[in-house]
Amino acid sequence: MTSNQTTSVTRRLAICACLGLTLAWPSFAQVAPLKIGALLSMSGPAAVFGIPERDAITVALEDLNSQGGVNGRPVQVIFYDDRTDAAEAGRGVNQLVSRDQVVAIIGAGTGGNVLAAGPIAMRLKVPLLAPVGTIAATDKKNAFLPWVFRVAPSDAVNIRTILTDAAKDGNKRIGVFYQEDAYGKTGVDVAEQLAQSLGIQVVGSAPAPYTATDLTAQAIKLREANAQAIFMQVSVASLGAGFVKAARQVGLNVPIYGSSGLAQKSFVDGVGAGAEGLRVLSIGNLVYDPSPGEKKLSDLLRAAGKVPQGWGELVGTNGLVAAIAAAKSIKGEITGQSMRDAMENLCGLEAYARGKGCWTKDDHDGWREDALVFTEIANGRLRTRK
Amino acid sequence: MLLFTEYVIRGLFLGAMYGLLALPMSLAFVTVGTIDFAVGAYALLAAAIGATVGGTLGALLGLAGALVASLVMAAVFVLLKRAGHHDTIMIALSSFGLAVAIGSIVLASWGSTAFVRQGLDAVWTVAGIRINPQGPINLAVGLALLAGLTALLFGTGLGRMLRASAVNAQGAELAGIPVVAVQALIFAAGGLLGGIAGLLILYSSGLDFTAGLSLTLSGFAASIVFGVSNPARGFLGGLAIGVAEALSAGYGSGAMTALIPQFVVLLTLGLGMLGAGRYTGYRP
Incomplete structure (x- = not known):
């Protein structure tokens, strides 16, 4: 077969293929x-x-x-x-x-x-x-x-789920660490609204801006409030990781719950070894246990x-x-x-x-x-x- | 009283970070009469590289990255000067643009994940106060850099050239000092100092791609609180803001804590205390 014949056959095949595709997918094409x-x-x-x-x-x-x-x-x-x-x-x-x-x-x-x-x-x-x-x-x-x-899921559902779990484990005095925005403030407000119905008490709250470089003062404040468990309404991974490290450093050794905003790989990587057992509510578990x-x-x-x-x-x-x-x-x-x-x-x-x-x-x-x-x-x- | 002392100590460790960021800010203000808004972005870039590579190599590469970024700023500064733009606000705005660009580059290259590395796990208990060694390390690094910078400014020929260029650029030029080149060095120094701060923050609390400008603002507030006339005041300003923040977070409404740097900036600018002497022949 000459080179010209090969080209001609290839061309015909290509035309046939195109026609075939157009006929096969009329709806998507038109x-x-x-x-x-x-x-x-x-x-x-x-x-x-x-x-x-x-x-x-x-x-x-x-x-x-x-x-x-x-x-x-x-x-x-x-x-x-x-x-x-x-x-x-x-x-x-x-x-x-x-x-x-x-x-x-x-x-x-x-x-x-x-x-x-x-x-x-x-x-x-x-x-x-x-x-x-x-x-x-x-x-x-x-x-x-x-x-x-x-x-x-709405934040109200998330927060109620976390606090219900904390109360079930006998933690009645809850401290709230939250990021300084509407998301964070909602955490405190909803926790206070739900407290009575769940039989718990919000004993202290401590906010921090997204880019805080040291969170030990906030951790001390919640430690001094004698919180039995901490609920973090935070979605910024570095802020959440920073608080967990600060809590361990100042001797705030109580269960810590993270809101669903923290179910991120960078938060888990950031908190490191000191965070074993830390509980994080999560919308699904895409990364680790799908x-x-x-x-x-x-x-x-x-x-x-x-x-x-x-x-x-x-x-x-x-x-x-x-x-x-x-x-x-x-x-x-x-x-x-x-x-x-x-x-x-x-x-x-x-x-x-x-x-x-x-x-x-x-x-x-x-x-x-x-x-x-x-x-x-x-x-x-x-x-x-x- | 123990609790108060604990807050003050925590505040000093926190303030060391602000002080470290204040060093390049006050240096640039004293010597070039402008603000390098990209200092926080240099810190971010160093942290991003340091977090990715890890270890000593990561730290070195992070510093190199911050230095390269600050050399871009130095080049912009030189080009503006050569083009005849001596307005310091133009240089400040250029650095603002660079800060935004670095933030975007970090977001595009690393995505939106946080940069956090595990520091030292040990905890020292001193008089009932539990302290992670990272805090004292940050403070020690800040003090060491402050000492080095002060020695450089006031004990070396280069320092004399820097100060002469700041006080009387034309006179310094006539005396044979390459003023623009010497001032460009300041931006490079800013990159190194910002990079060191970024690495220390990486191992302390961590940061993400949004941190650049807020770190700059914290450094700026620290550099002006006691007057912007020399780096030592800047570092001391950082410590003061750190203690104020810790006490506010501990005793006051936490919502006030984040406002402290901005409040300091407004108060200082409002009372006209921003090193005004700098423009009237005041010798730094």
């Missing part, structure tokens, strides 16, 4: 994709969660599209960085809806940003799938509540060259799976309004994370205690407590 926005904090302080959320949504999207997308229609996710800034979150909703024509938005990246984005989402009639624990995000007083659907669904997500991430970090990936993909499930259930045209209406009827929703999402007209907190696990630090790993 149908316009369904657009979903992802308004995440991919820079700024909350990038700690925003980047894992983005990575997980990216790999899960490929997985879900390979399973047929929304009834054969491919899904496209358009990312927008809210830079951990409330004003930018508002702009992001505007842009994603007006320019990109999305029918639902996963986000915003933080509780504060959800509160800023909510009124705009309501005005533009597009639902927000909020991957945040901030209690106020689904407060019934919010006029925009019908447009906000939480895809992570459930079958989490294992699948973990494998997808690793195949894409990403290292699983923690719960950010799980709540991010909860949002994506919920949006696709809502879209699948719509018979007619898929719009922001029809997505919102469909979400209020979603229940028993299974994503990569544990637990089942369920929303109703009166309850927009989709995931609850069944999404959480108690973990203990052992040999530098977060072991799921049996």
Whole structure:
């Protein structure tokens, strides 16, 4: 066979292959994709969660599209960085809806940003799938509540779970160490509200800014308050690790509970050997002890060259799976309004994370205690407590 | 009383960090009349590299990284001077830009994970107070660097050149001192000192990519609280802020603790105590 003949055969084969592909995938080739926005904090302080959320949504999207997308229609996710800034979150909703024509938005990246984005989402009639624990995000007083659907357990659920466990072990005097922001302050406020019903007492609280370089004074304050257990409402890994080290140094040798914000690899690496037995509530256990669904997500991430970090990936993909499930259930045209209406009827929703999402007209907190696990630090790993 | 003493001691260890960050700030202010806002970012970069590589090699590479970053600032300084920009605020704003850039580079290269390394596990009990050796080490390193810097400034030819350049740049130039080159050295020194602070923080409490500017602010507050006229005052200012923070965290509302550096900056600037003599022929 001459060189010209070879080229000709190759060309014909290529043409046949192209025709074959076009005939085999008519729906994906011809149908316009369904657009979903992802308004995440991919820079700024909350990038700690925003980047894992983005990575997980990216790999899960490929997985879900390979399973047929929304009834054969491919899904496209358009990312927008809210830079951990409330004003930018508002702009992001505007842009994603007006320019990109999305029918639902996963986000915003933080509780504060959800509160800023909510009124705009309501005005533009597009639902927000909020991957945040901030209690106020689904407060019934919010006029925009019908447009906000939480895809992570709320902080109230997290805090109640931790304090219930502490009380069960006979620890009645609780000290609270918290980071100096709305997330941290919520920890103290909710703990004080729940104290009486759980038969415990908040005997002291000590806040610290994100970048504190020494936390021994806070540890001494809680030691002097004779706390029997410490609850850390902290999501900044270095701050949590710094406090645990400070507590051991000043002789505060009582059980320490970390909020779900601390279920991160960098926290476990940071606290080192002095933290054996430290209890951390966790949304799933993606990194160290994954459930079958989490294992699948973990494998997808690793195949894409990403290292699983923690719960950010799980709540991010909860949002994506919920949006696709809502879209699948719509018979007619898929719009922001029809997505919102469909979400209020979603229940028993299974994503990569544990637990089942369920929303109703009166309850927009989709995931609850069944999404959480108690973990203990052992040999530098977060072991799921049996 | 024992509790009060314990808070003061903890505050001194904490303040040593601020004092260490204040050293390059006051040095730059005294000699160049500007602020290097990137000092905290040098600390962050050194910590990031130190955490990744680990051990002595990690520390050395971290210092090298901080030095390279500060040489970028030195180069920007030289270029601005050569272009005829003598306005110190422009240099300060450039360093601010560099600080933001370093923070972004750290985020892009290392992601958002925290940088923490295990320091010494031992605990000393002195008069009923439990102390981890890392605290005294931080204080000792700070004091040693302060002594070295003071000796350099007031006991060497280079120190005389630095001070002469600061007091009368034109006169120093006429006397044959390469003023811009000498001042560029200050930025490099800032990189080294910031890098050392970053490594000590790495082994003390740890930090993440957001730490750069807040460390700068803490160092700046420390450097001006007793007047910005020399590094010793800067270090002492750091210790004072550390003790104030520890006492506030222990006895007062914890929410006040974080406000102390900002409060000091506002008070000092408001009362016009920011080394104003520096501009009227005051000899550092």
